[in-house]
Amino acid sequence: MISTSMSVIVVLVALVNGARNEDDIQPCAKIQTSSSVVHLGSPVTASCVIREDCPLVIGRAVHILWRLGDRFLPSSPVANESGRVSEVVIPSFNHTREFLTCCVRTSTYQVLEGVEIRAGYPPEAPQNLSCQTNLTTPNTLTCSWDPGQQETLLDTEYTLHTEIRDSNENHTYELLPGVHRYTIPRYGFVLFSDVKIYVKAVNELGEATSAPIILEPVSSAKFDPPTILKIQAVPKRYGCLKLSWSLSQQQVWMRNLQLNLEVRLTTADSSQRREQPILVNRVRPTRSVDRCRLLHGTQYLAQIRVRYQQSPWSEWSSSQSGVTLESAPTGRLDSWMRVSGDHMNKQHNILLFWKPSKQFRANGQNVSYIVSVKKQPGEDGKVCSTMGNYCTFQLPGGAKKVYLSAVNAAGKSSPTEVRIYLPKARAVISDVTVIPQDDRSLLVQWRSLLSSSLTGFVVEWSPLLQTDLFFTQFELTARNQTLLVITDSFEPYKPYGISVYPRFKDGIGLPQTVNAYSRQKAPSMVPKIQIKKIGKSHVEFTWDEIPLNQRNGIIQNYKVFYCDTKGPISVVNADLEKRRVVLRDLNTVSLYEAFMMVSTFGGSLNGSTIHFEIDSFDTVAVVAIVPVSVIGLFFMVIFIAMTSFSNNKRLKGHFWPAVPDPANSSIKRWTSESTQGSHLSLDNEEPNPMYLSHLSFLDDPVKLSKEDDDPWLSAEDTSDLGESICGSPFIPGYSGSNSDSVPYVTVTFSGPCSSPTPKDPHVYLRSESTQPLLETEESFSPKCYHNIASVGMQSEQRFFGPSHDSVPERVADPGILCDDFPFLRALSLRHTEID
Structure with a gap:
């Protein structure tokens, strides 16, 4: 089989031989095909006709061969007297580009003629044509489209066509190969006149045109972010804010347009958030916008964005804040307490936590809380007043309930009754587990024994690295609920203490507490190994506990790796609680080295290496025996001396x-x-x-x-x-x-x-x-x-x-x-x- 490089050489020789002089440039043979560009995988038919005066075949018997690339194809000669015509049929052409050649066989193979056949697909109609107007200087109209999912495999040309209806102007814009985006200059469109736009794709197998779009260029313009000029409370209207706004300085000339406006409001503390923006249709920039049905006495952060008809939305504006009018707090508060002290003498110390319920509304900015033993809070019955979320006080004798009220500048809320539940030595909770959901949530699960007096559970959590009770959070659950997803700003690699308390009709039961992490990693440090005791064939190691802020997770194990200069590496697991390990069966003539590895669920960290050797003389045993011997000898001397004094005459x-x-x-x-x-x-x-x-x-x-x-x-x-x-x-x-x-x-x-x-x-x-x-x-x-x-x-x-x-x-x-x-x-x- 002749290689491709040899085929090219033979073709060139044949062409040279066929051209005897400058006047005679006709090849010895001519190939005719059904098409030189075909659909990929379609059949191809070709015929080869040799000239009578071709010097390669004069006076010789002719045998015509076909070759596609470097592969010979079966052919059949045409029935005629000369035998110098041959045809070939390729059932399926699966090449994107290949040479088909006609050859004769003499002493060698001679190429008489060849033709290149290319295959591909006709273009698809361009999809998703869209155009957007840029209103900044200079104004432009940029269109883009999708050429289709199937590649044509052939060179395809794309052209963008525009037709302005009011002026009957037509424009065609040719694009570079492979480019499917074009920016129409300012002279090619009118902002407030409709324009028809479409894209045409053409290659050797056909052409296709996209669906045309008709638009007003200004309706496809993306405006600059607007500006909030002022936001303030509406007089005598609770829960309402008035927003004054305008377009950017470059687009202020379009202030008479009727635009669509969206307003996004969030509370300053983000505890109450409106996920869906509020839509205001057909509003002019010169007019302010009122938004009502908001919380009373609440600070809001407002942002706006605009568009014209179906144009893209502008980016959000910068935030501006405003406060609605205050009113007295409404709704009740959720509470949870811990009780300690001398229960026999009825001296109870109360640590009371609270938080807003779903129905509670502070309706003001500076809200404080009063705890009183009387339903109507006053100075005589008040036991606590604070602006925080907890309070510590000593319960007055005989009191079985307290009242919690919220106060702002506009008034007081209705008091929330809080009954005093004393602690009970009842343990009904077990198997508390915590599974991280993501960086902001944890899944808490537990088991509970059935009890007729059980009314519910309290899940309490707080960061262990923070001592301030302000960071303590809690959730109340029903009696048939044994799992809860708690959401908070959990920091990764920081420990949290999570406790589950049972609530009974007459008190609070014993809790179960676990430590948890939203995400774990390897510890930040490894404690230094300390040699506590060296024996004749063993050594005891101890180490200090890793500080809580450097654990980065729950410690799973301590492993000590050790080896001598000759033996393999050995490993022993240490006691997590005692933080000690004893290496036994050690050689007295070898120098050992050891290091510790500390692991959490998030990774492991190796400590520094120490070296030690075992003494053949048991120093520890001697140190233990010598004091005992000295003490025994001391008592023996005292005994002999006392006996000598008491039996002086007898000894004498x-x-x-x-x-x-x-x-x-x-x-x-x-x-x-x-x-x-x-x-x-x-x-x-x-x-x-x-x-x-x-x-x-x-x-x-x-x-x-x-x-x-x-x-x-x-x-x-x-x-x-x-x-x-x-x-x-x-x-x-x-x-x-x-x-x-x-x-x-x-x-x-x-x-x-x-x-x-x-x-x-x-x-x-x-x-x-x-x-x-x-x-x-x-x-x-x-x-x-x-x-x-x-x-x-x-x-x-x-x-x-x-x-x-x-x-x-x-x-x-x-x-x-x-x-x-x-x-x-x-x-x-x-x-x-x-x-």
């Missing part, structure tokens, strides 16, 4: 030997039983009731023979003395004759501790001591001491031995009573001699 007996004090010694009885407990007991601080002291022995340098053994040990019968002395447990180390101790001395006491204090001082023989005596050659004999006086006896008693240092004699002083001294009695039984 354990650490130091007990040294009897001679000044506190006594002897009550000299019996064998008394000798067993004569030593001071460590378990009792008081002296032992046994008063016989034991004997101690010292080393004797002179070794006695067997026959001359110690007379204390040679006695055969030692029932008393041996038990009390030789076998005494209070003589450590002494066990018999081979002992290293010798008798030292015996201490006697005058009586027991409980006995009366003797009149004469005690006299002691010699005290028992742990200090060893000096080794001397002196014979073993006790010294001579004075005997103590016996209790209850006046006679003097003497101990064995004289009162001077000498060897004791064998025979005791006959004045000594042996019965009173068991020690001497034992000696006398054995008749032991002491050398």
Whole structure:
């Protein structure tokens, strides 16, 4: 198949070959078609006739071929003798533009002739022809139209035609291709004469003309915005305003025209708005316009616009304000209250809100409100007076209702009775939800339990970032209504508190409150993560609450992302209320990094990254244990110190030997039983009731023979003395004759501790001591001491031995009573001699 570029070259060669000289310019073949421009998709018929003198076919057999673009078409030769005529039929031509060529086949394909066929659609009649006059200098008339929905695919020419009837002037205006708008200059029309206007479209497949329009150019003029000169109240007519107006300075010359006027009035606070403008027909600019049936004593903003007959409306004029005449307020007020205080003592604090009902009319500019306990408000019964929409007061005792009245300069409204409903601990509302409708409205839904005393609901809302009660709004609903669309100037990304209260016949029930946003986005900040505690394998994070003005929505979750240098990223959800999270199972040798993400319904925001690592030594545990240990040690020291002070003597007996004090010694009885407990007991601080002291022995340098053994040990019968002395447990180390101790001395006491204090001082023989005596050659004999006086006896008693240092004699002083001294009695039984 030959390409398109090659086809062009072959055509040029054939043309060159066909033109042998300047005089011979006839092609070798001629193509005839049914039409070179056809409807898109219609059939096309063509025939090719080769000249007899064409050098390409002289003396050769001819085979004619057809090609459309780069595609060969099937053809059929015409039945004749030469065979140099061929025809082709294209059933449906679906190209907007294409070449049809006639070729012969020799050694190569030779193009003999070609023709271009174009396809499209005839033009549609132009639609929506309209013209508008511009009255500014210079005056012009601009017309525009729609060429139709279907593209012609062919070059189409448009012309605008005008016929002025009064002057029989005709004008034709040619347009550039693709332009469907034309501005007629001022000489082409007359403002107050009718003109016929139409548009014609022409292409190779046909032509079409629009429906003509006949108009007076001034009736199609769009006037400049008019001007309100003055607006004022009509004297002695309540609810009426008078407007004086004029055309612009450029159009004031048409002040005698009868124009149509529209007046748009809105209240200054936009609470009452007239959506539909008021139409005034056939009015001259020199005449004022009265508008009545307006609210009394209300400030209005007025705008006007004009047109002539069916011309376009002008733009709205600038606003001017006016106030109607005042009259006394009419209608009732809707109210809602909160009651607090001491209900037992009937001391009630009232927070009363109100707003105009649909029937209320303030009828004045400066309206104030009076709350009174009397139906006719006066100074004696008045509890509150304000120009706002709420009031706080303490209810006088015994009052069950108050009266609310509106007051302006013209008078007072009829009082609205407001009953005092005390709060009741009844919860019948649940599942309060808020769904944003748009930036100015929210849908509030709730559920309620059935109750026969339920009379309705109160929906209250206020911006949480505003503390002034002025911004508190409310709506009253019926008992069978559980949804409400509230409309207000809700700001996006700002929180609002919405509460639903149930109303009963005898009080107000417990409310349900939720926070809501008309639109949410990501928070403006992320709180800084604070490390509260680091353990051996865990760490605890805390953070502060996001300020309410930076949340931009309801916080859905806090997520903490953390990872070490080797591991993947982990995420944990934090507790919304406690604002804390604990990361567990952490490695002690890794450096971690973490950051927090805070999300609302409107988006998420990531916080800054912090780094931390886990210590192998649990500092927190040590910090917790050390104070406890120190406190325990402190109490232990105190306990030991107190025990030491209370058991001073007991501890002293354990650490130091007990040294009897001679000044506190006594002897009550000299019996064998008394000798067993004569030593001071460590378990009792008081002296032992046994008063016989034991004997101690010292080393004797002179070794006695067997026959001359110690007379204390040679006695055969030692029932008393041996038990009390030789076998005494209070003589450590002494066990018999081979002992290293010798008798030292015996201490006697005058009586027991409980006995009366003797009149004469005690006299002691010699005290028992742990200090060893000096080794001397002196014979073993006790010294001579004075005997103590016996209790209850006046006679003097003497101990064995004289009162001077000498060897004791064998025979005791006959004045000594042996019965009173068991020690001497034992000696006398054995008749032991002491050398």
